[in-house]
Every structure is written in C-alpha cells, then in structure tokens.
Amino acid sequence: MENLIYLDHAATTPVHPKVRQAMTIYFTDYYGNPETLYSAGIVAREAIEDARGKVAALINCDPSEIVFTSGGTESDNWALKGTAFAHQKKGNHIIVSQIEHHAILEPCHFLEKHGFEVTYLPVDSGGLVNPDDVKKAITPKTILVSIMHANNEVGVIEPIEEIGKITKAANVSFHVDAVQTVGNYPVDVKRLGCDMLSASAHKLYGPKGVGFLYIRKGLRIEPLLHGGGQEGKKRGSTHNVAGIVGLGKACEIAMTEMPPAMESESVLRDKLIKGVLERIPITRLNGHPTRRLPNNVNMCVEKIEGEAMLLCLDMNRICCSSGSACTTGSLEPSHVLLALGIPVEIAHGSIRFTLGRTTSEEQINYVLDVFPGIVERLRRMSPIK
Numbered sequence: 001m002e003n004l005i006y007l008d009h010a011a012t013t014p015v016h017p018k019v020r021q022a023m024t025i026y027f028t029d030y031y032g033n034p035e036t037l038y039s040a041g042i043v044a045r046e047a048i049e050d051a052r053g054k055v056a057a058l059i060n061c062d063p064s065e066i067v068f069t070s071g072g073t074e075s076d077n078w079a080l081k082g083t084a085f086a087h088q089k090k091g092n093h094i095i096v097s098q099i100e101h102h103a104i105l106e107p108c109h110f111l112e113k114h115g116f117e118v119t120y121l122p123v124d125s126g127g128l129v130n131p132d133d134v135k136k137a138i139t140p141k142t143i144l145v146s147i148m149h150a151n152n153e154v155g156v157i158e159p160i161e162e163i164g165k166i167t168k169a170a171n172v173s174f175h176v177d178a179v180q181t182v183g184n185y186p187v188d189v190k191r192l193g194c195d196m197l198s199a200s201a202h203k204l205y206g207p208k209g210v211g212f213l214y215i216r217k218g219l220r221i222e223p224l225l226h227g228g229g230q231e232g233k234k235r236g237s238t239h240n241v242a243g244i245v246g247l248g249k250a251c252e253i254a255m256t257e258m259p260p261a262m263e264s265e266s267v268l269r270d271k272l273i274k275g276v277l278e279r280i281p282i283t284r285l286n287g288h289p290t291r292r293l294p295n296n297v298n299m300c301v302e303k304i305e306g307e308a309m310l311l312c313l314d315m316n317r318i319c320c321s322s323g324s325a326c327t328t329g330s331l332e333p334s335h336v337l338l339a340l341g342i343p344v345e346i347a348h349g350s351i352r353f354t355l356g357r358t359t360s361e362e363q364i365n366y367v368l369d370v371f372p373g374i375v376e377r378l379r380r381m382s383p384i385k
C-alpha cells in the first residue's frame with residue numbers, strides 16, 4: 001500500500017517486519033503441535049513459553065498469569081462470563097462504564113438475559129469515569145468491575161489505579177480492557193491494581209487473531225473454551241503457535257519502541273489538533289484534552305457527516321475512521337460520543353485519526369493541506385445549515 005497515509009492505528013496496526021520474520025519459521029519448519037512429546041512439538045512449546053515470558057515482562061506479571069486467547073474480544077468475553085459463572089453464588093451484579101468497547105457491552109447484554117444485573121456508569125464530558133461512582137455502585141452482590149484503560153474512540157485514559165484501590169478494598173474482582181494501551185502506553189498490572197487484563201496483538205504491531213488475558217494468581221474464573229488441557233486447562237484449543245510467537249515478539253519490540261513512539265506521536269497529535277482547529281471553522285476536540293492516548297485525535301466537524309469526510313479523505317489516500325456508525329448498519333452515532341454528552345447532530349460529524357510509530361510530520365502536513373478543502377466542499381453541498 002504505497003503512499004498510503006494510514007491514520008487508523010486504533011482499528012489495527014501493520015505487522016512489524018521483525019514480528020513477521022519471527023513468525024515465519026513456525027509455519028514452515030516448526031509446525032509441530034506443542035502438546036506432543038517429540039522434539040518438533042517441544043520446539044513449538046518452548047516458543048510459546050518464550051513468548052509468555054515476553055508478554056509478562058511488558059506488563060509486569062508472572063508468566064504463569066498469562067493465558068493466550070484469540071484476541072481482545074475473546075479476552076473481554078472470558079473475563080466477564082468466566083467471572084459471572086465462577087461467582088454467581090456470591091452475587092449477580094457487574095459494573096462497567098457506558099463507553100466500554102462492544103466486546104464488553106455485548107457480553108453484559110448477554111449476561112442480563114441470564115439473570116445478571118449490570119450497572120453502566122456514566123462518564124463526564126471528557127470521558128472520565130468518576131472513581132466515587134464506582135464506589136457508590138458496589139453492593140454486596142457485586143462480583144466484578146470492568147473499566148477500560150483507554151477508550152478506543154476518544155483515547156481518554158481512565159483513573160484505573162484509583163478504581164483498583166476501591167475494588168480491592170471492597171474485595172470485588174477488577175478487569176481492565178487494555179487493548180488500546182498494551183504496547184502503546186505503559187501498562188503495569190501491579191500499579192494498576194487489576195485482577196484481569198485484556199490485550200490483543202494486532203493493536204500493537206502483531207498479527208490478528210491472537211491476544212491474552214492476564215489472570216492474577218489465585219483468581220478463579222470458569223473457562224470459556226472447554227476442550228483439551230491446553231493453557232493449564234484454562235483454555236482448550238491447539239495453540240496458535242505462530243500468532244503467539246508474533247505477539248511475544250511485538251511485546252518485546254514495544255519495550256524499546258514504545259517510549260520514543262509516544263513522544264513523537266504526541267507532538268504530531270497536538271500539531272494535527274491545533275491545525276484542524278485553526279484551519280477549519282466550527283470544529284471541536286472530543287475527549288479529555290490532556291488525559292488521552294498519545295496517538296488519538298477525535299474531532300467533530302459540524303454540519304457534515306463523518307462518513308462523507310472519511311470517503312473524501314480515502315480518495316486522497318488517507319485512512320481514518322468516523323464515529324457516525326453507518327458502518328455498523330445503524331444511523332445512531334457512537335455510544336461513546338453520546339455518553340460524553342455530544343449532541344446527536346454534532347456527533348454525526350466525528351472523525352478519528354489515530355497515529356502510529358511510522359507516522360511522519362510530512363503525513364500530518366499533508367492531512368492539514370487537504371482536509372480543510374474537503375470540509376469546505378462538503379459544507380457547500382450539505383443540506384444541514
């Protein structure tokens with residue numbers, strides 16, 4: 001994809017060349033099933049354990065606390081349903097925020113159909129959950145709190161450490177969807193004080209279809225996949241060996257590439273935000289102005305549709321995303337923007353650029369060159385006045 005200006009890293013990231021290189025041999029030579037006893041299997045098993053060590057090092061836990069999954073959606077589903085089924089004798093109440101990813105919200109809707117009760121906490125206009133609200137929502141029936149580390153749409157970073165102290169004092173399990181942060185923003189499970197944490201390889205320059213769930217030692221959750229005895233009987237299914245190797249490599253690379261990337265991305269992020277606000281009238285930034293991911297720019301451009309902007313930007317080889325979700329087959333704007341209190345008609349004009357490790361200043365300058373013209377043209381044609 002030559003000349004592509006890829007600014008949708010919150011949706012997925014390209015596979016790092018070194019990740020791809022590390023994976024290849026597990027397709028060609030070392031294809032043995034890691035559960036077998038002969039040497040071809042042992043090589044694969046060792047590769048998995050090596051990857052587990054690298055993942056654990058990145059988030060500061062013991063390798064035995066990492067279970068490999070098929071990605072963020074499975075990890076989130078597992079944390080919720082696995083806790084619900086393991087602790088339903090203790091209680092049936094779960095607390096999440098209104099701005100969680102669908103991989104959290106949909107399992108909640110499912111559990112509500114099966115006798116569980118879910119509290120969906122509101123957020124403030126910046127997208128922040130108030131830790132006091134978590135405290136007030138906990139009842140003797142509460143078995144789980146699940147709050148995301150950073151939001152995938154507006155990039156707001158939640159007060160996880162404060163919430164972790166509250167759940168610990170109340171003896172309630174705490175799950176964190178860290179799919180947007182692991183490998184892109186510092187994650188230390190000890191500091192965050194969580195019991196479970198989800199991540200996905202394809203959001204950190206690894207392959208799609210593989211991720212992990214951190215489960216604190218001693219915490220009991222029911223398996224989601226019953227089958228063979230893989231992953232210490234926690235998750236049946238033959239290991240995705242190459243995928244796991246890729247995830248491990250991506251975590252190892254993140255140790256060195258993440259700090260400088262955060263630095264350069266935040267400079268370019270601020271340049272893009274400032275440029276859009278200066279060059280395009282009636283625009284606004286969505287989400288907290290400072291407590292946000294270094295790579296996230298989410299703005300509303302009033303009087304036009306996000307989808308229209310997205311398609312025009314695509315014609316200029318710029319990839320980004322919009323929070324007005326015709327993509328999901330509905331005309332409702334994103335639940336996240338609405339939870340921030342953004343009026344429906346304004347939320348329809350949202351556009352999200354998420355930068356990455358290879359985003360350059362030239363690319364941002366190019367966006368700032370073409371974007372105002374696109375908006376002007378669309379506004380002239382727009383029926384919304």
Ligand SMILES: *Cc1c(COP(=O)(O)O)cnc(C)c1O
Binds near residue numbers: 178200203
């Ligand atoms: C991408 C994403 C997911 C889903 O992860 P997959 O690996 O794509 O299933 C879950 N939560 C958040 C916050 C995400 O950004």
